[in-house]
Amino acid sequence: MASNARPYWNSEDSDDDINISMISKAPASIQSLSFFPVSAQQERTRISSTAPLCTLPSTSDAFKPLRLEFGEVSEEGPTFVPFKLVRGYPGRYVGRSNQKKVFEFFKETLLKNRVWDLFAQSDPTAKHGPLLLIPTIQFEQFLNIANHQLDGELAIPQGRAGELFSLTFGEWDTPRPRFLGRANSASAVDSLRERAHTLPADDLSHLTPSCYQMYQDKIDEIYSSLKIGKKSNKLEAAKNKRVQKKKDSGRMLKRVQRYLGLRQAISHVSSNSYRGLVTTSWGSQKPAPFKPKESVRFVCVDVEAYEEDARVVTEIGLAVLDTEDLIDICPGERGENWFSLVQAYHFRIEERRYIVNSKFVQGCPEAFDFGKSQMVSIKDINKVVGKVIGDKNSEDQRPVIIVGHDIRQDLKYLTSIGYNPWGVPLIVDEVDTQAMFQRIERGPNGRSLALICAELGIPGCNYHNAGNDAVYTLRAMIAMAIKRTIDGSDRKEESFTPGTDEWTDGDMDDGGCSKRSAPPAETYCAHQSKDELQNVQW
DNA sequence: GGTTTGACCAATCTTAAAGC
DNA sequence: GCTTTAAGATTGGTCAAACC
Numbered sequence: 118m119a120s121n122a123r124p125y126w127n128s129e130d131s132d133d134d135i136n137i138s139m140i141s142k143a144p145a146s147i148q149s150l151s152f153f154p155v156s157a158q159q160e161r162t163r164i165s166s167t168a169p170l171c172t173l174p175s176t177s178d179a180f181k182p183l184r185l186e187f188g189e190v191s192e193e194g195p196t197f198v199p200f201k202l203v204r205g206y207p208g209r210y211v212g213r214s215n216q217k218k219v220f221e222f223f224k225e226t227l228l229k230n231r232v233w234d235l236f237a238q239s240d241p242t243a244k245h246g247p248l249l250l251i252p253t254i255q256f257e258q259f260l261n262i263a264n265h266q267l268d269g270e271l272a273i274p275q276g277r278a279g280e281l282f283s284l285t286f287g288e289w290d291t292p293r294p295r296f297l298g299r300a301n302s303a304s305a306v307d308s309l310r311e312r313a314h315t316l317p318a319d320d321l322s323h324l325t326p327s328c329y330q331m332y333q334d335k336i337d338e339i340y341s342s343l344k345i346g347k348k349s350n351k352l353e354a355a356k357n358k359r360v361q362k363k364k365d366s367g368r369m370l371k372r373v374q375r376y377l378g379l380r381q382a383i384s385h386v387s388s389n390s391y392r393g394l395v396t397t398s399w400g401s402q403k404p405a406p407f408k409p410k411e412s413v414r415f416v417c418v419d420v421e422a423y424e425e426d427a428r429v430v431t432e433i434g435l436a437v438l439d440t441e442d443l444i445d446i447c448p449g450e451r452g453e454n455w456f457s458l459v460q461a462y463h464f465r466i467e468e469r470r471y472i473v474n475s476k477f478v479q480g481c482p483e484a485f486d487f488g489k490s491q492m493v494s495i496k497d498i499n500k501v502v503g504k505v506i507g508d509k510n511s512e513d514q515r516p517v518i519i520v521g522h523d524i525r526q527d528l529k530y531l532t533s534i535g536y537n538p539w540g541v542p543l544i545v546d547e548v549d550t551q552a553m554f555q556r557i558e559r560g561p562n563g564r565s566l567a568l569i570c571a572e573l574g575i576p577g578c579n580y581h582n583a584g585n586d587a588v589y590t591l592r593a594m595i596a597m598a599i600k601r602t603i604d605g606s607d608r609k610e611e612s613f614t615p616g617t618d619e620w621t622d623g624d625m626d627d628g629g630c631s632k633r634s635a636p637p638a639e640t641y642c643a644h645q646s647k648d649e650l651q652n653v654q655w
Numbered sequence: 656g657g658t659t660t661g662a663c664c665a666a667t668c669t670t671a672a673a674g675c
Numbered sequence: 676g677c678t679t680t681a682a683g684a685t686t687g688g689t690c691a692a693a694c695c
Binding site: 424427525 | 676677678679680
C-alpha cells in the first residue's frame with residue numbers, strides 16, 4: 118500500500134462548496150477520495166495551502182478526468198451513476214437489519230462531509246431536467262468507506278438492478294455527460310443542478326434518426342428506472358422492455374427493406390434530406406428503388422426435431438437468397454419474381470431417417486418440394502451446414518443475415534448439432550419472420566408460418582418439412598418487406614403522436630445497425646461432444 | 656407505541672401461442 | 676405431449692408514512 122501511496126487532498130477545493138472553474142490537477146481517483154470529515158479537511162486547509170499527506174491505495178481503473186471546466190464533456194470510458202440513486206441507496210438496496218445505521222451514515226456523510234464530481238446529461242426531448250450523475254468509482258469508494266466504518270458489506274447490486282450504477286454514454290457518437298463542478302454540500306448540489314440548466318444544448322444534428330431514437334430510448338429508460346411513484350418500478354420496467362421489443366421488430370423490418378433495396382440507408386444523411394429519400398411512388402413492377410450499400414446473403418434456417426425428444430434433430434432446411442441477384446429484377450406484388458432466385462437445401466440425418474413426426478405435427482421428410490433431399494451423417498451435419506452458411510475461410514466473405522421463423526429456437530437447435538451460429542463472424546444480423554408479422558399486424562402473439570403465408574397470399578403445402586419451411590419463411594420475409602414498402606408504412610406512422618404509440622419505432626428510422634441476439638445461457642447438447650460443438654471450417 | 660396502508664421487490668404461477 | 680417465451684397476476688416479505 119505504501120508503495121502506491123499518493124497525496125489526495127487539494128486545499129484549493131476545500132473551502133468552497135463549489136468549484137466550477139477548473140478541476141484539480143489530481144485525477145478524480147485522488148480527489149474523489151476526500152472521504153474524511155470536512156472538519157478534518159478544513160483543518161488541513163487552514164494549516165497549509167500545500168498538498169496534504171494523507172494517502173490512499175492506487176486504483177488503476179479509477180475514474181480519471183482530465184482538467185475539466187464547467188460544461189466540458191467527460192472523457193470516454195468512465196461509468197456513471199445517477200446522484201438520485203446514490204441518495205436513495207439505503208432505502209432501495211439495504212436490508213431491514215442494516216438500513217437504519219446505513220441511512221444514518223448516508224445522512225451524516227453523503228452531503229456534509231464528501232466532495233463529489235457532478236456531471237449532467239441532458240434529456241434530448243427536454244421532457245426532464247438534466248440528469249445529475251457522479252462517476253461510479255466515487256460511489257464505490259464511498260461504499261468502501263461505509264463498509265469500513267460500519268463493518269458492513271454494502272455493494273452495488275448485481276444483475277439488472279446494478280446496471281443503473283454503471284451507465285455508459287457516448288455510444289453511436291451520442292453526447293457524453295458534461296462536467297458541472299464539485300460539491301460537498303446539499304446546497305452546492307442544488308446550485309449545480311440549477312446551473313445545469315444553463316449548459317449548452319448537445320449537438321445531435323450529426324446523429325442518424327435511428328441513433329437518435331436509440332439514444333432517446335436509453336435516456337427515457339434511465340429516467341423511468343429512477344421513478345419511485347405509485348406505479349411499480351417493475352411494471353414500468355416491464356412495459357419499457359415490451360416497448361423496446363416492439364421497436365426492435367420495427368427496426369428489423371426496416372433493415373430487411375434496406376438489404377433488399379426497398380429502403381434507403383440514411384447513415385450520415387441529415388434528417389431534413391431524409392424525407393426525400395423515402396419511396397413514395399414505387400410499385401412492385403419496378404426493380405428495387407435503392408442500391409444497397411453492400412450486398413448480403415440471406416440464409417434462412419429451419420430445423421425439425423423428433424416430437425418425443427426435442428434434442429433429436431432429424432432435418433435441417435436452408436434457403437439462401439443473394440441480394441446481388443435481385444438487381445434490376447422487378448419483385449412482383451408479393452415478391453414472386455424473386456422467389457425463384459432462392460436456393461434451397463434439405464438435409465436429413467441419415468441415422469434418424471426412420472423418424473417421422475405424426476403425433477403432434479405431421480412431418481413429411483420425403484416431401485421436399487424445392488430440390489433433392491440429401492442424407493447426411495450426424496457426424497458431418499455441422500460441416501455441411503457450415504459450408505452453406507459460410508465461415509471465415511469461405512470464398513464469399515459478404516455478410517450473412519440469418520433468417521428464421523421464431524429464429525431463436527432454430528439457432529438453439531443448430532448448437533445441438535454442433536454448429537454454433539453465435540461463433541460465426543460472417544453472420545451479422547438476425548431476422549425473425551414471426552416478430553416481423555407481429556409487428557405488421559400489431560398483434561399480441563406470434564403466428565404460425567402456415568397462417569402467415571396464407572395471410573400474405575403465398576401458396577404453400579407440406580409444411581413441417583425443414584427444406585420447405587425454410588423456403589416459405591424466406592418468401593414470407595420478402596413478401597412482408599414489399600407489402601410494407603407498398604403500403605407506405607412511414608406515412609402511416611407519422612399520423613401517430615410521438616411517444617403515445619408503443620409500436621412506433623421512429624418515423625425517420627432506417628432500422629439502424631444490424632443486431633444479433635445474445636447466445637442462450639445454456640444449450641442442450643448433452644449428446645454432443647465438446648469437439649462437435651466447435652464449428653468446422655471449410 | 657401500535658396498527659394500517661401503500662409501495663416495492665422477488666419469486667412463483669397461470670395463460671396463451673408458438674415450436675417440435 | 677413437452678418446451679419455450681412473454682405477459683400478467685398473485686403471493687409473501689419488508690419498509691415508510693400516516694393514523695389513532
